[in-house]
Amino acid sequence: MTESAPARVLRLVVTSREFDPIEDLLGYADPAHPLAWLRRGEGMVGFGSAAIIEVGGHRANPPQGSQAAALADTWRAVAAAASVSDKVGLPGTGLIAFGALSFDPSSAKASTLIVPQFVFGRRAGRSWITTIHRVGAQAPTIPSAREWGPAWSATVGPGELDAPGYQAAVRAGLEAIAAGEVSKVVLARDLTGSVPAGADLRRLVRALTTGYPDVWTYAVDGIIGASPETLVTVSGGTITARVLAGTAPRGADADGDTEASVALSASGKDQDEHRFAVESVLRTLRPHTSALTASEQPFALKLPNVWHLATDVEGIVAPGVSALDLVGVLHPTAAVAGTPTAAALEVIRRIEPFDRGRYAGPVGWIDASGDGEWAIALRSAQFGGAATSDGHSWQLNDTRPVTAHAGAGIVLGSDPEAELLETRMKFRPIVDALA
Secondary structure: OEEEOOOOOOOEEEEEEEOOOOOOHHHHOOOOOOEEEEEOOEEEEEEOOOEEEEEOOOOOOOOOOOHHHHHHHHHHHHHHHOEEEEOOOOOOOOOEEEEEOOOOOOOOOOEEEEEOOEEEEEEOOEEEEEEEEEOOOOOOOOOOOOOOOOOOOOEEEEOOOOHHHHHHHHHHHHHHHHOOOOOEEEEEEEEEEEEEOOOOOHHHHHHHHHHOOOOEEEEEOOEEEEEOOEEEEEEOOEEEEEEEEEEEEOOOOHHHHHHHHHHHHHOHHHHHHHHHHHHHHHHHHHHHEEEEEEOOOOEEEEOOOEEEEEEEEEEEEOOOOOHHHHHHHHOOOOOOOEEOHHHHHHHHHHHOOOOOOOOOOEEEEEEOOOOEEEEEOOOEEEEOOOOOOOOOOOOHHHEEEEEEEEEEEEEOOOOHHHHHHHHHHHHHHHHHHHO
16 A cells, blocks of 8 residues: 555554574565665565555655655654564664655655565574554464576666767766856766566575675665665664765776775875765754764775775764654765755756666665665666566566666766766676676
């Protein structure tokens, strides 16, 4: 059942308890609609939906202001009305919702919170199960782990913005910078393709968790990816965030890798791009936090395919502020939109010929207390259509469309060919996993 926001308050009954050790969390996810938040073998998967809360998108009267703020207000009401028994007490137990928000509030794709019927989780060597149902409804039967579907592969190719088109887009972005519209703008391009209609999408999730174990792998409402960028984490009143901006390919050998890292740290263009992103995050968070700190200099973060300039931010959350509230004030960051934000969004809408959907939007989870973990939906694929949970499918031609995006930050001095190469590096995780 889907609710609009604001909506009549849902009354949910929630029970979390210890569960037999779970070796394969993804075995409990829906093959066609996986819900997952995983890193280093830990995290949660969801199954079914006790409720779906949506704002924006196709809604005739979307809420005023931030879609994240509207979801946060509705979630507070849902959490306050819920009856929760949590005998585990770990992050992710009790009442939670998985969320995926659109990048642009004008997107045709709605921003969504999904409250699963079941959550299977594992942290710190402990496994648990959470069951969630509406007041007055019969508690659902716990599902068994599902057999894995056959292996599949997808081939993706240029979408609405091919390689020459992207270089032309970068030049248009540089013109906007020269005209004083923006200091930085992040421009994306797209790849499109298809997968078999009955593809077990858990295989894509597993490929990403295996290839990129140190970042969050997520699957929420049709978007699946492995994000290196934590937008915000709130836990027990403490906020942490990691800002990434500035990218370089890994070297071919140990010496080349060291040279790549040193060159990235010394790059004036990348340092400028990173500084814009960090200043944007700090400026946005200060009114909602205290004791906010960030390292003076970025460090080089090593991922399997690229180096990133990274800065960690930490602070104390103001009373009553939830993770979703902070998502609402942070998104979109300079790292995925540009500076100043409003002007950068206008430039993106003018130059990019497509709707980003949830690409570069917030993705994560929130619990009843407002704690949660949210990343930026990068290194991702968005799937259209979906087979239903009982195996029926409404796709034509027995295929399911898929779209991937990758972008680069354009600042004064950016080179169109170099920015195109950066998007190719950023496409690699999801393209390799799809193949």
